[in-house]
Amino acid sequence: MNVTRKLRGLSRELIALRIANELEDGTYVNLGIGIPTLVSDWIEGRDIILQAELGMLNTGPLASRDEVEQDLINASCQPVTELAGSSFFSENESFAMIRGGYMDTAVLGALQVSEKGDLAGWQNPERGLPEDIGNIGGSMDLAVGARKVIIAMMHVTNDGQYKIVKNCSYPLTARGVVDLIVTDLAFIEVTPKGLLLREVAPGLTAEDVQSVTEPKLIISPDLKEMQL
Amino acid sequence: MDKVYPGVDEAVADIPDGASIAISGFFTAGTPIPLIKALARQGAKDLTIICMQMGPGNEDINQLVINKQIKKAICNYPFYRSASRGANSPTEQAVRAGEIEMEVYPMGTFSEKLRAAGAGIAAFYTPTGVGTVVEQGKEKRKFGDRDCLLEYALKPDYAFVYAYKGDRVGNLSCHKTARNYNPEMAAAGKITIAAVENIVEPGDIDGDMVHIPGVYVQRVVKVERPRYIPTID
Numbered sequence A: 001m002n003v004t005r006k007l008r009g010l011s012r013e014l015i016a017l018r019i020a021n022e023l024e025d026g027t028y029v030n031l032g033i034g035i036p037t038l039v040s041d042w043i044e045g046r047d048i049i050l051q052a053e054l055g056m057l058n059t060g061p062l063a064s065r066d067e068v069e070q071d072l073i074n075a076s077c078q079p080v081t082e083l084a085g086s087s088f089f090s091e092n093e094s095f096a097m098i099r100g101g102y103m104d105t106a107v108l109g110a111l112q113v114s115e116k117g118d119l120a121g122w123q124n125p126e127r128g129l130p131e132d133i134g135n136i137g138g139s140m141d142l143a144v145g146a147r148k149v150i151i152a153m154m155h156v157t158n159d160g161q162y163k164i165v166k167n168c169s170y171p172l173t174a175r176g177v178v179d180l181i182v183t184d185l186a187f188i189e190v191t192p193k194g195l196l197l198r199e200v201a202p203g204l205t206a207e208d209v210q211s212v213t214e215p216k217l218i219i220s221p222d223l224k225e226m227q228l
Numbered sequence B: 001m002d003k004v005y006p007g008v009d010e011a012v013a014d015i016p017d018g019a020s021i022a023i024s025g026f027f028t029a030g031t032p033i034p035l036i037k038a039l040a041r042q043g044a045k046d047l048t049i050i051c052m053q054m055g056p057g058n059e060d061i062n063q064l065v066i067n068k069q070i071k072k073a074i075c076n077y078p079f080y081r082s083a084s085r086g087a088n089s090p091t092e093q094a095v096r097a098g099e100i101e102m103e104v105y106p107m108g109t110f111s112e113k114l115r116a117a118g119a120g121i122a123a124f125y126t127p128t129g130v131g132t133v134v135e136q137g138k139e140k141r142k143f144g145d146r147d148c149l150l151e152y153a154l155k156p157d158y159a160f161v162y163a164y165k166g167d168r169v170g171n172l173s174c175h176k177t178a179r180n181y182n183p184e185m186a187a188a189g190k191i192t193i194a195a196v197e198n199i200v201e202p203g204d205i206d207g208d209m210v211h212i213p214g215v216y217v218q219r220v221v222k223v224e225r226p227r228y229i230p231t232i233d
Helices: A012-022 A035-042 A091-099 A139-145 A206-211 B008-012 B033-042 B059-066 B083-087 B090-096 B107-118 B182-188
Strands: A027-031 A048-052 A056-062 A080-088 A105-108 A112-114 A148-152 A180-182 A186-191 A194-200 A218-225 B020-023 B047-050 B070-075 B101-104 B123-126 B140-143 B146-152 B158-167 B191-200 B219-222
Touching: A012 A035, A012 A148, A012 A180, A027 A035, A035 A105, A035 A148, A048 A091, A091 A139, A091 B107, A091 B182, A105 A139, A139 B107, A194 A206, B008 B033, B008 B191, B008 B219, B020 B033, B020 B182, B033 B059, B033 B158, B033 B191, B047 B059, B059 B090, B070 B090, B083 B090, B107 B123, B107 B146, B107 B182, B158 B182, B182 B191
Parallel strands: A027 A048, A027 A105, A105 A148, A148 A180, A194 A218, B020 B047, B020 B158, B047 B070, B070 B101, B158 B191, B191 B219
Antiparallel strands: A048 A056, A056 A080, A180 A186, A186 A194, B123 B146, B140 B146
């Protein structure tokens, strides 16, 4: 399943920008570790409230060196700032919010996504740990609880393996939860009929994207280049 | 009623071999490091540690592993994210060698097990983990159109919690994101020991600002405010 050629697409920052443009104003959003965290750089000033799952709503930008407060961090252990209207609560209440359906969108990273919207993201078997041991963290609750799940990831692995697959071979985070997949190469919607390719990165074709995607893509009649 | 102990060593002195201990903290925030260090000095063995992580942000917990005090760890994000850093961490090495038994739960399930224990609830059903390795060996039941897993309450013998401010009868007030697991662990522990930065007299904390009512806290001990830059890298 080695992918034959290397395509040039968006940077991690521009994947985050495409996702930021997809988020709606007036919504509550949780950003996972990795590329999802970069989305916060593109939504400053917008009417979007970020949740940090250790127990904060309306998380502000990363703290500058002078602003660092050790009791004010995000879920990646980075010092952050408060905004007008920030609130604090327990981690338990934070996950009650998540499972309770109060997060409009979760943006998560992934190791694999299947054409049925299954998500595998919490454990890479190459690390060689027992199959039920690893950093599950908040990923399973977010995948199940958020109303909409957007995956932010590179389209293939560093050594050219498919990440968008027919069936996930890595341990699952949740089944059938993914709504959108945004990669360096494409913007794909998970539909009951399969994966719908809606946008390609500038300069790429649908054939390019299909060549690095294991399941057969449905090509949208409105296929277009990503607007950034 | 006065729950203040003279020091952290006195506060943990009676913890026996085989005890289960919930230790709060989300990485660096709200982590009762002085109590962890005191437990390492105290030396109780065959412990079950209930804690989000075993190293990242709470490196002092490694001493318990090095001392071979831990029999089992119940976590939700146990290891360093970096595989290379993890391979050098005492906990990951002990788990790989089979010296520490480990259970991992999704983060929301982990804290709900503690909340349930503190609230007298025996077990609960949650949709989280269905269709994953988490469902292994658990009862699955359908509510409406949704499959859920049965998860049991988790009641530790002791809980180590952390607060910015606390009074002599154990009312605690936390600071910003350092609240995290502290309220649920305090309620779950049969004996809850609070490491407190500022001990004040009853009445000095506005009742509206109490995040953990004193009924859940059996011991209060003063600790110095740590100084660090939060990071897990």
